[in-house]
Amino acid sequence: MAPVTILLLSTLLLLAVLVNAADLYKALELDRSASEKDIRAAYKRLSRKYHPDKNKEKGAEDKFVEIAQAYEVLSDSTKRQIYDRHGEEGLKAHEGGGQHHANPFDMFQNFFGGGHPGQQTRRGPTSVSEMEVSLADMYTGSSIDFMVKKKILCDHCRGSGAASSDDIHTCTGCGGSGVKIVRQQIFPGMFSQAQTTCNECGGRGQIIKHVCPHCGGHKVVDHTQHYTLEIPRGMPEGQEVVFEGEADESPDWEAGDIVLRVKSRKEKGSFRRKEHGLYWRESIGIDEALLGFEKNLTHLDGHLVNLKRKGVTQPGFVQTISGEGMPIYESTGYGDLYVEYNVVLPQRLSPETRRKLAEVFHGHAGHAKDEL
Numbered sequence: 001m002a003p004v005t006i007l008l009l010s011t012l013l014l015l016a017v018l019v020n021a022a023d024l025y026k027a028l029e030l031d032r033s034a035s036e037k038d039i040r041a042a043y044k045r046l047s048r049k050y051h052p053d054k055n056k057e058k059g060a061e062d063k064f065v066e067i068a069q070a071y072e073v074l075s076d077s078t079k080r081q082i083y084d085r086h087g088e089e090g091l092k093a094h095e096g097g098g099q100h101h102a103n104p105f106d107m108f109q110n111f112f113g114g115g116h117p118g119q120q121t122r123r124g125p126t127s128v129s130e131m132e133v134s135l136a137d138m139y140t141g142s143s144i145d146f147m148v149k150k151k152i153l154c155d156h157c158r159g160s161g162a163a164s165s166d167d168i169h170t171c172t173g174c175g176g177s178g179v180k181i182v183r184q185q186i187f188p189g190m191f192s193q194a195q196t197t198c199n200e201c202g203g204r205g206q207i208i209k210h211v212c213p214h215c216g217g218h219k220v221v222d223h224t225q226h227y228t229l230e231i232p233r234g235m236p237e238g239q240e241v242v243f244e245g246e247a248d249e250s251p252d253w254e255a256g257d258i259v260l261r262v263k264s265r266k267e268k269g270s271f272r273r274k275e276h277g278l279y280w281r282e283s284i285g286i287d288e289a290l291l292g293f294e295k296n297l298t299h300l301d302g303h304l305v306n307l308k309r310k311g312v313t314q315p316g317f318v319q320t321i322s323g324e325g326m327p328i329y330e331s332t333g334y335g336d337l338y339v340e341y342n343v344v345l346p347q348r349l350s351p352e353t354r355r356k357l358a359e360v361f362h363g364h365a366g367h368a369k370d371e372l
Contacts, residue, residue, distance in 0.1 A: 024083065027070035032084065036075070036155055037223075043071040047108055048245060068104030126256040127247045132265040133231060135273060139300040139326060141233040148227060148258060151220040151248040157212035159251035161219040167209040173200035219251050229260060234327035237263050237273065271300060276335025278325040281342055282307065289313045289343045297339070299324065307339060315343040 025032055028042040049055060050064040073079045073091065082090045133144060153159040162168045170176040178201065182194045197203040211217030227243060240261050247256035264273060272279040278300075284293060292311055296304040305324055318340045325335025349357070 023088075024070040024073055027066045028074065030074075034074075037152075039071065039074050040155075041225075043067060043075070043111070044245065047071075047111070051108065065104050068107050069101050072102055072107065122253045124248055124250055124253040124256040126259060128259045128261065130261045130263065131229065132263060133229075135264040135267070135271055136300040137231050138235050138264055138273075139233070141235075142231045144229045144231065146227055146229060148225050148246075150223060150225060150246075151250070152223040152225075153249045153251065154212055154215035154219060154221050156214035157219065159219045159249075160208075161212055161215065161217045162208045163210040163212050167211075169207045169209060171198060171201035171205055171207050174198035174205065176205040178203040178205040220249060227258075229262070231262065232329070234276075234329040234331075235262060236275075236329055273326060276326050276328050278335065278337045280337065280339050282339050283342045283344050284313065286343060286345055289315070289341070305337065309341075313341050313343070315341065317341050 025034065028034075028039060028046060030038055030042055034042070046067045047064065050060045050067060052061040052064060055064075073083055079091060086093075127148075127150075131146070133142070137144065154161075157163070160168060171178075174180050178198055179195050180198050182196055184192050184194065198205075201207055208217065212219075215221050225246070227246070229241060238261055240259050243258040243260075245255045246258045249255045280297065282297065288309075290312055292309050292313075294306070294308040297307050299305050305321060307319070309319070318338050321337040321339065323334045324337035327334055
């Protein structure tokens with residue numbers, strides 16, 4: 001066989017393996033360069049989303065199983081390496097001619113340290129904070145990236161706090177129960193029994209011989225996570241956006257939520273908002289207040305709004321411009337724009353200007369003196 005033909009067949013075989021290898025990554029919505037943290041985060045998000053106890057849509061259970069099988073392979077460094085190089089056929093050969101997948105529900109339970117979403121499990125604290133965004137973002141809709149510092153389970157020990165599984169031993173003081181029975185004499189021949197927390201293991205039922213070198217036995221490590229906040233057009237002030245299960249992790253609880261309370265940032269000299277209405281304060285000169293004017297106002301998204309007045313405009317007058325307010329949330333309509341006019345008087349008048357004003361208002365020149 002010619003060398004060119006061999007090279008071509010080798011290339012096609014490699015491409016076939018790579019296409020095959022992309023399937024499990026696709027199930028977790030990842031690419032092949034994903035890190036261990038990316039894989040873990042993807043399983044955490046998708047398994048909760050498609051769990052049959054929570055998602056009743058057709059096909060959710062099949063998707064849940066697919067996600068579990070993908071995570072089972074990609075979270076194991078050895079299996080992942082074999083899969084990347086040789087695809088599913090390589091995994092089957094590695095496992096003796098067939099693939100034996102773990103129960104996806106047991107995997108979910110072990111991952112979250114609790115039962116199914118419908119069961120009562122201990123949940124960690126929820127993190128609630130306020131986020132200020134520009135009013136323009138709430139007008140047009142936007143995506144805002146932000147970072148959150150939090151605690152996550154140590155990748156090395158998976159939250160056990162031990163250097164390896166061989167370093168975890170059942171406490172001999174309490175037999176793994178976490179409590180001891182203390183017998184005390186009250187009177188001669190009379191004794192009482194009391195249950196206390198085991199002083200040897202601190203109530204954990206286990207003793208760790210060598211702590212994890214990555215987390216120092218704390219079971220969790222500091223981590224900075226990237227998130228994206230999606231702001232829809234016309235988002236109401238103070239609306240809460242929930243990132244489910246993204247708060248601090250711990251082996252002792254299921255992670256709570258991160259809750260962002262979104263509101264617009266107050267900026268001097270800018271638009272103000274009240275529900276669907278927008279408010280703007282426009283300053284005009286005395287000549288414009290008396291004679292009328294026409295000018296343009298640049299809106300939050302950059303389009304121009306024509307401001308036009310004929311005749312006299314009183315200080316404090318509010319002009320209503322229909323349909324130029326905030327977008328109405330989850331609708332195609334808009335509120336109104338309210339423009340309040342502030343008349344700015346000159347600090348000084350020239351003698352000539354004073355004389356002309358006197359002729360207009362009083363019919364004579366009067367005393368044209370400079371103001372002090």
